[in-house]
Amino acid sequence: xxxxxxxxxxxxxxxxxxxxxxxxxxxxxxxxxxxxxxxxxxxxxxxxxxxxxxxxxxxxxxxxxxxxxxxxxxxxxxxxxxxxxxxxxxxxxxxxxxxxxxxxxxxxxxxxxxxxxxxxxxxxxxxxxxxxxxxxxxxxxxxxxxxxxxxxxxxxxxxxxxxxxxxxxxxxxxxxxxxxxxxxxxxxxxxxxxxxxxxxxxxxxxxxxxxxxxxxxxxxxxxxxxxxxxxxxxxxxxxxxxxxxxxxxxxxxxxxxxxxxxxxxxxxxxxxxxxxxxxxxxxxxxxxxxxxxxxxxxxxxxxxxxxxxxxxxxxxxxxxxxxxxxxxxxxxxxxxxxxxxxxxxxxxxxxxxxxxxxxxxxxxxxxxx
Amino acid sequence: xxxxxxxxxxxxxxxxxxxxxxxxxxxxxxxxxxxxxxxxxxxxxxxxxxxxxxxxxxxxxxxxxxxxxxxxxxxxxxxxxxxxxxxxxxxxxxxxxxxxxxxxxxxxxxxxxxxxxxxxxxxxxxxxxxxxxxxxxxxxxxxxxxxxxxxxxxxxxxxxxxxxxxxxxxxxxxxxxxxxxxxxxxxxxxxxxxxxxxxxxxxxxxxxxxxxxxxxxxxxxxxxxxxxxxxxxxxxxxxxxxxxxxxxxxxxxxxxxxxxxxxxxxxxxxxxxxxxxxxxxxxxxxxxxxxxxxxxxxxxxxxxxxxxxxxxxxxxxxxxxxxxxxxxxxxxxxxxxxxxxxxxxxxxxxxxxxxxxxxxxxxxxxxxxxxxxxxxxxxxxxxxxxxxxxxxxxxxxxxxxxxxxxxxxxxxxxxxxxxxxxxxxxxxxxxxxxxxxxxxxxxxxxxxxxxxxxxxxxxxxxxxxxxxxxxxxxxxxxxxxxxxxxxxxxxxxxxxxxxxxxxxxxxxxxxxxxxxxxxxxxxxxxxxxxxxxxxxxxxxxxxxxxxxxxxxxxxxxxxxxxxxxxxxxxx
Numbered sequence: 001x002x003x004x005x006x007x008x009x010x011x012x013x014x015x016x017x018x019x020x021x022x023x024x025x026x027x028x029x030x031x032x033x034x035x036x037x038x039x040x041x042x043x044x045x046x047x048x049x050x051x052x053x054x055x056x057x058x059x060x061x062x063x064x065x066x067x068x069x070x071x072x073x074x075x076x077x078x079x080x081x082x083x084x085x086x087x088x089x090x091x092x093x094x095x096x097x098x099x100x101x102x103x104x105x106x107x108x109x110x111x112x113x114x115x116x117x118x119x120x121x122x123x124x125x126x127x128x129x130x131x132x133x134x135x136x137x138x139x140x141x142x143x144x145x146x147x148x149x150x151x152x153x154x155x156x157x158x159x160x161x162x163x164x165x166x167x168x169x170x171x172x173x174x175x176x177x178x179x180x181x182x183x184x185x186x187x188x189x190x191x192x193x194x195x196x197x198x199x200x201x202x203x204x205x206x207x208x209x210x211x212x213x214x215x216x217x218x219x220x221x222x223x224x225x226x227x228x229x230x231x232x233x234x235x236x237x238x239x240x241x242x243x244x245x246x247x248x249x250x251x252x253x254x255x256x257x258x259x260x261x262x263x264x265x266x267x268x269x270x271x272x273x274x275x276x277x278x279x280x281x282x283x284x285x286x287x288x289x290x291x292x293x294x295x296x297x298x299x300x301x302x303x304x305x306x307x308x309x310x311x312x313x314x315x316x317x318x319x320x321x322x323x324x325x326x327x328x329x330x331x332x333x334x335x336x337x338x339x340x341x342x343x344x345x346x347x348x349x350x351x352x353x354x355x356x357x358x359x360x361x362x363x364x365x366x367x368x369x
Numbered sequence: 370x371x372x373x374x375x376x377x378x379x380x381x382x383x384x385x386x387x388x389x390x391x392x393x394x395x396x397x398x399x400x401x402x403x404x405x406x407x408x409x410x411x412x413x414x415x416x417x418x419x420x421x422x423x424x425x426x427x428x429x430x431x432x433x434x435x436x437x438x439x440x441x442x443x444x445x446x447x448x449x450x451x452x453x454x455x456x457x458x459x460x461x462x463x464x465x466x467x468x469x470x471x472x473x474x475x476x477x478x479x480x481x482x483x484x485x486x487x488x489x490x491x492x493x494x495x496x497x498x499x500x501x502x503x504x505x506x507x508x509x510x511x512x513x514x515x516x517x518x519x520x521x522x523x524x525x526x527x528x529x530x531x532x533x534x535x536x537x538x539x540x541x542x543x544x545x546x547x548x549x550x551x552x553x554x555x556x557x558x559x560x561x562x563x564x565x566x567x568x569x570x571x572x573x574x575x576x577x578x579x580x581x582x583x584x585x586x587x588x589x590x591x592x593x594x595x596x597x598x599x600x601x602x603x604x605x606x607x608x609x610x611x612x613x614x615x616x617x618x619x620x621x622x623x624x625x626x627x628x629x630x631x632x633x634x635x636x637x638x639x640x641x642x643x644x645x646x647x648x649x650x651x652x653x654x655x656x657x658x659x660x661x662x663x664x665x666x667x668x669x670x671x672x673x674x675x676x677x678x679x680x681x682x683x684x685x686x687x688x689x690x691x692x693x694x695x696x697x698x699x700x701x702x703x704x705x706x707x708x709x710x711x712x713x714x715x716x717x718x719x720x721x722x723x724x725x726x727x728x729x730x731x732x733x734x735x736x737x738x739x740x741x742x743x744x745x746x747x748x749x750x751x752x753x754x755x756x757x758x759x760x761x762x763x764x765x766x767x768x769x770x771x772x773x774x775x776x777x778x779x780x781x782x783x784x785x786x787x788x789x790x791x792x793x794x795x796x797x798x799x800x801x802x803x804x805x806x807x808x809x810x811x812x813x814x815x816x817x818x819x820x821x822x823x824x825x826x827x828x829x830x831x832x833x834x835x836x837x838x839x840x841x842x843x844x845x846x847x848x849x850x851x852x853x854x855x856x857x858x859x860x861x862x863x864x865x866x867x868x869x870x871x872x873x874x875x876x877x878x879x880x881x882x883x884x885x886x887x888x889x890x891x892x893x894x895x896x897x898x899x900x901x902x903x904x905x906x907x908x909x910x911x912x913x914x915x916x917x918x919x920x921x922x923x924x925x926x927x928x929x930x931x932x933x934x935x936x937x938x939x940x
Contacts, residue, residue: 151855151857152857175803176804177804275851276792276882277799277850278851279799317799319801319848343802345804362801362802362804364848365845
């Protein structure tokens, strides 16, 4: 038997937080629930889908300690609709829970708590201290390069997180483009890497506060801890490609340009590409980047954007979507494009030092002439 | 136990196990002998499912009294002299196994009068010598008490009716393989099958399965220097739920053709729903040396020396037949009045099996006409005006009419077809370069195929290098509808090299195109204005293939005014 009382708003917020880790599908019924454990003066809420796990603690007036597994969907939906200030009383019995607030009363069936997997949220080693908004920024700059679907090579749905030179780095690739970014971190003693599923990671980063959080890169999982909650993601066992192999020290062509005008030119020009086989040509000239496309159904378009280039002139062909994704993710107004030749990785980065971000887009093969 | 040579009867009984499985196989063997003897007319009579009596009577060349006892010896045959002859054998039988095998498990009698002789002879297997008898020219073989001496085999026979059905099925296959021969089958004294032996396959098919079905078939005809594929195949939309009515013959011999089946079905790409099958009757002629019929004693399976070439030709022949097929008449031919009655035929309705079946009469039409001249090619421009919309029904269908019919269009399916054709084939292919090459492990056959097809792979957007003996290094992948394909498609391509199916990249292109067409199409409960309805129907009417959506579902039903009148009792 478990009995506690808590303000509705507090409970609803905590439930919503934990619910982000609840399984989307119901193959394993216990994973569709949130485990509530009431102990002296506080209530602990835990949920997991087997890959991602979240635990959060709220204060509560506990009059009888105990554990119960409640179906996440119904509970969080119900609590969200309870007037915020109302005090909710909760009584968990075998197989059901009673919820009372104001003059209402609900009895809801529960799930079997003994089927909920035992979870260990204890981290190993010292934490890295990193700002929550820094993590959000990392995700924003890299998530676009994650593959939409799992093609069997697990690294394409993952995000590689690493500690290097006082920074936390993030990298993602679907093998057609790659995105990399970093944010300062404190407490980094040694270099290490971990590959985690990108979408669940983005999910937990989204709910972090902006100020400092603790991050642990343990061998088999990533743990993130704030004052209110602890979360972990199980690592993917796969080899992430070595990003150093696609980044060079010196490039044959370097172009400096303003991101906004080029992005707009690309967005306009892609409208006239053939929707079945969209190809966009970027011609690098000494004083300009010329963006052009033509197709029998869409017509043709050509735009020039001011730029300063050094090195060889080059003619690149891109899938417009990849180009747009890479440009949109760039921080700052001025950027650099660097490339060895027409069929080598094209590197985009902000025109600023130190280098905290880059995106790589593989061009399309030039048509045989 | 000491080792001994088997006695002749035992050898024959073992051989009988392979050749003579049931009454139907006896009939098949005997009829094939008759065909080899040049018969024009073959009569088969069976009693008690063929167990108590089978009689096969023909008007072929016959045998002399000296030949009769020899015919019953194992490996005695008139058809083969040396092993070399096996390579160019024009006849049905050659092993000399059938008669002795049958005789080993039954009471067998042969009566035969050779051409040019005045008198026939009757020979009873096991008797001393043939005795003269009065009969017409030809041969009559009577098999009685089949498996009487092999009770074990008899136990495995089905009920007499079922065995009789199998006999009939065997004879159907033979009759379709030899349309020049007139067949008559009597079961328990009742005539169940009779073909005219006119040499016209449509007639033979009509004799067996009825004229209605025969009239829905399209002639298939493709000749190449070393052979031909000919026959009949069903029109798109006239498919069936199983493969029972698929007949193959090679060199006039009914066979089961294994992989060729897929080639024929591939020709229906996009015109056939999953789980539906065309019906057809196809006859393949290739140089005798290119076929191996000696795979199985019952000779049902054949092998071709260049199976893939034959398969590709079969696919082309069938595709050609249904592409140019007289479509179920939403089309108005430029032909005019003469064609009008054919157009009005209820064949126009897309009534599959098991759905509504039209019970009215068919517009009389000479069957021969269907095969004599190919129907005029029906280009979109040659079709008449599109039906005018009357309105939208149930949020799903458009109702429309023209001067002699009422139409129900499936708005989604119709729009899908329009979108699919508008998207067209990929104009040029592009290749997405990979950041890091993908290494794929190949099987030995895949590795060999890779080396042989590097050029064509590049054409599809795969830049691949062999890497060691067993791996492929993929540097670029095809980009289809703006989306890069999975490198693993390469493995599928290598498996399919030289095959008859759709190229995997083309299949991906088609599927993505189907999805794109589907997404852009009107859905159920999308309300369409009258202008939109008219435009939709008009655009569909101008499509290359207006009758089916890209997935093979029909886009509309056509109900002729004649038929509506008939159904409402207004004649």
